[in-house]
Amino acid sequence: MKILVTVKEVATVEDEFEIEGTGIADQYLGADLNEWDDYAIEEAVQLQEAGVADEVVTVTIGPEECEQTIRQALAKGADRAVRIWDDSLEDVDLLDVGAKTEILSAVVEEEDPDLVLTGVQAGDDSFGATGVSVAEHLGYQWGAVVNHLEHDFDDAASVRRELEGGVEELTEIELPAVLTIQTGINEPRYASLRGIRQAQRKELDVKALADLGVDESAVDAELELTDMYEPESESDVTTWEGSAEETAGELAELLRDKGVAQ
Amino acid sequence: MTDILAVTDHRRGELRDVSYEIITAGRQLANETGGDLHLAVISGTVDEFAEKLNREGVDAIHTVDYGEEFNHDVYTQAISQLYDELAPQYVLAPNSVNGLDYAPAVATQLDLPIVTDTIDLETDGETLIATREMYGGKVETTNELEGSAVATIRSAEWPQAEGTGDAAIEAFDADIDEDAIGSTVNGFEEVGGGDVDITEADVLVSVGRGIEEEDNLPLIEELADALSATVSSSRPIVDNGWLPKNRQVGQSGKVVTPDVYIAIGISGAVQHVAGMKGSDTIVAINTDPNAPIMDIADYAIVDDLFDVVPALTEEFQ
Numbered sequence: 001m002k003i004l005v006t007v008k009e010v011a012t013v014e015d016e017f018e019i020e021g022t023g024i025a026d027q028y029l030g031a032d033l034n035e036w037d038d039y040a041i042e043e044a045v046q047l048q049e050a051g052v053a054d055e056v057v058t059v060t061i062g063p064e065e066c067e068q069t070i071r072q073a074l075a076k077g078a079d080r081a082v083r084i085w086d087d088s089l090e091d092v093d094l095l096d097v098g099a100k101t102e103i104l105s106a107v108v109e110e111e112d113p114d115l116v117l118t119g120v121q122a123g124d125d126s127f128g129a130t131g132v133s134v135a136e137h138l139g140y141q142w143g144a145v146v147n148h149l150e151h152d153f154d155d156a157a158s159v160r161r162e163l164e165g166g167v168e169e170l171t172e173i174e175l176p177a178v179l180t181i182q183t184g185i186n187e188p189r190y191a192s193l194r195g196i197r198q199a200q201r202k203e204l205d206v207k208a209l210a211d212l213g214v215d216e217s218a219v220d221a222e223l224e225l226t227d228m229y230e231p232e233s234e235s236d237v238t239t240w241e242g243s244a245e246e247t248a249g250e251l252a253e254l255l256r257d258k259g260v261a262q
Numbered sequence: 263m264t265d266i267l268a269v270t271d272h273r274r275g276e277l278r279d280v281s282y283e284i285i286t287a288g289r290q291l292a293n294e295t296g297g298d299l300h301l302a303v304i305s306g307t308v309d310e311f312a313e314k315l316n317r318e319g320v321d322a323i324h325t326v327d328y329g330e331e332f333n334h335d336v337y338t339q340a341i342s343q344l345y346d347e348l349a350p351q352y353v354l355a356p357n358s359v360n361g362l363d364y365a366p367a368v369a370t371q372l373d374l375p376i377v378t379d380t381i382d383l384e385t386d387g388e389t390l391i392a393t394r395e396m397y398g399g400k401v402e403t404t405n406e407l408e409g410s411a412v413a414t415i416r417s418a419e420w421p422q423a424e425g426t427g428d429a430a431i432e433a434f435d436a437d438i439d440e441d442a443i444g445s446t447v448n449g450f451e452e453v454g455g456g457d458v459d460i461t462e463a464d465v466l467v468s469v470g471r472g473i474e475e476e477d478n479l480p481l482i483e484e485l486a487d488a489l490s491a492t493v494s495s496s497r498p499i500v501d502n503g504w505l506p507k508n509r510q511v512g513q514s515g516k517v518v519t520p521d522v523y524i525a526i527g528i529s530g531a532v533q534h535v536a537g538m539k540g541s542d543t544i545v546a547i548n549t550d551p552n553a554p555i556m557d558i559a560d561y562a563i564v565d566d567l568f569d570v571v572p573a574l575t576e577e578f579q
């Protein structure tokens with residue numbers, strides 16, 4: 001069985017930041033492997049170690065700078081990586097679900113995996129929709145918010161979908177399928193030094209849209225980001241100032257007033 | 263005129279609150295251009311659900327009597343067919359776990375753009391202006407979509423619709439292609455049981471990712487002991503296996519309403535807040551003065567938990 005894992009380098013924001021236009025000013029941005037994808041990678045690697053999968057490929061849409069993040073997935077055990085980038089993506093503010101679907105679907109078609117694992121959402125834009133959208137686009141089956149996957153399956157996957165309020169849904173999903181993976185499904189490993197060394201030699205294919213047969217117009221977002229601002233705080237929070245001892249003292253007094261402890 | 267098709271949510275025989283909220287969201291959006299609000303009620307005891315959903319502002323309710331529980335293929339097919347029949351401008355779905363299991367598929371099948379997890383929606387009939395958060399609630403954004411679109415709405419952002427409506431309730435004869443159903447739901451299981459019930463606690467000392475390492479957890483436990491309080495947590499702590507599932511507060515954990523909730527190193531992501539915003543008094547200890555938790559906190563200490571928590575414990579020893 002072949003598994004494709006979608007991997008995204010997400011933007012992280014410092015505590016104090018400024019907004020420029022419709023984005024956060026560069027100097028306040030960092031980058032990280034998307035938390036949810038880390039679990040998707042781990043699940044795929046575990047399936048490979050269990051002898052269920054024989055190849056794990058990662059796919060990323062992103063510029064050259066994100067290769068370090070992709071190599072993390074290779075260091076954890078993925079076999080090879082595909083990175084999609086294109087001049088036409090350079091100026092896109094926000095790649096919407098439709099554009100991601102077009103691009104990733106083309107890769108899935110080319111790779112023809114039995115199982116596609118994505119994260120439930122990306123930690124930065126949090127659409128939580130691309131995995132299911134890709135599945136529908138390609139006629140794959142799917143399951144959203146999967147927090148357990150049985151490791152012995154042939155033509156169907158037995159999963160648990162994590163619903164609200166501590167309820168899990170037990171579902172059988174025919175293959176090929178896209179599963180969006182929820183945090184907590186496993187314990188993502190740290191890459192070993194050996195893994196990190198090996199990752200440097202693993203294949204990382206860079207492709208442009210034309211290589212995938214995707215027309216540039218496909219990335220013209222239908223959703224246009226027109227404004228970004230800090231939410232107006234509705235809070236009337238009382239913030240205690242001072243040293244830790246002083247603020248802890250204030251809180252202690254409050255707790256005593258409320259009769260919490262003496 | 264902008265007609266809206268809003269899809270309702272139910273599970274194991276109960277309508278979920280967001281079903282009443284989506285009526286309000288749909289009504290508001292329809293009002294902006296004088297359109298109609300159509301509701302879709304799919305699977306389960308649809309007639310009973312339809313009666314309950316017949317609240318003020320609903321123009322028509324379309325029931326699809328097929329199966330008991332949610333199945334995304336049934337939903338996707340039924341909604342797409344309703345869309346073809348009713349030609350609404352917008353399809354609204356809840357941003358619930360199940361909403362995210364069909365709404366993107368509906369958008370793709372109908373070749374419509376989708377915007378998810380919206381907290382405000384406006385339209386002039388042509389352009390949909392959707393407000394949503396990014397970066398875990400640190401910023402809000404507005405997004406514009408031209409023409410027909412699918413939008414999912416965040417729960418608890420719109421009030422529940424009230425009153426009694428006079429909607430026409432009609433059975434919609436959806437043509438469900440069984441061959442296209444690729445998944446089967448075999449049952450449900452409740453998780454997060456066990457000896458501790460955090461929903462019963464008067465005081466919760468709740469720990470988040472700011473604690474950094476499992477080895478630091480005793481700091482929190484000592485505080486809880488000193489206060490005779492119970493320890494709860496945000497999701498990552500449970501994901502990491504540092505605390506059992508029954509300690510998790512939030513959308514996929516427990517909903518708690520203690521007298522005092524002390525959030526320590528918790529950012530206040532929407533899925534966490536869903537589980538604790540009903541607490542009487544909320545105290546946040548966090549190094550980030552802009553963390554979303556500050557929006558709902560009554561009292562805050564903007565400082566390092568590794569300094570504040572031991573000092574607080576000391577106060578009670």
Ligand SMILES: Cc1cc2nc3c(=O)[nH]c(=O)nc-3n(C[C@H](O)[C@H](O)[C@H](O)COP(=O)(O)OP(=O)(O)OC[C@H]3O[C@@H](n4cnc5c(N)ncnc54)[C@H](O)[C@@H]3O)c2cc1C
Binds near residue numbers: 511
């Ligand atoms: C479908 C779905 C369901 C989910 N369900 C839940 C749920 O039920 N419950 C839940 O909690 N989450 C849930 N989440 C996850 C949620 O989106 C967040 O990722 C999670 O709540 C973040 O936890 P956190 O606040 O502990 O961590 P972070 O967001 O990483 O926040 C850590 C905080 O600690 C602060 N901090 C760091 N160091 C210190 C220090 N030394 N002193 C003081 N403060 C410090 C930081 O400023 C930051 O605010 C769900 C997500 C999805 C997609």
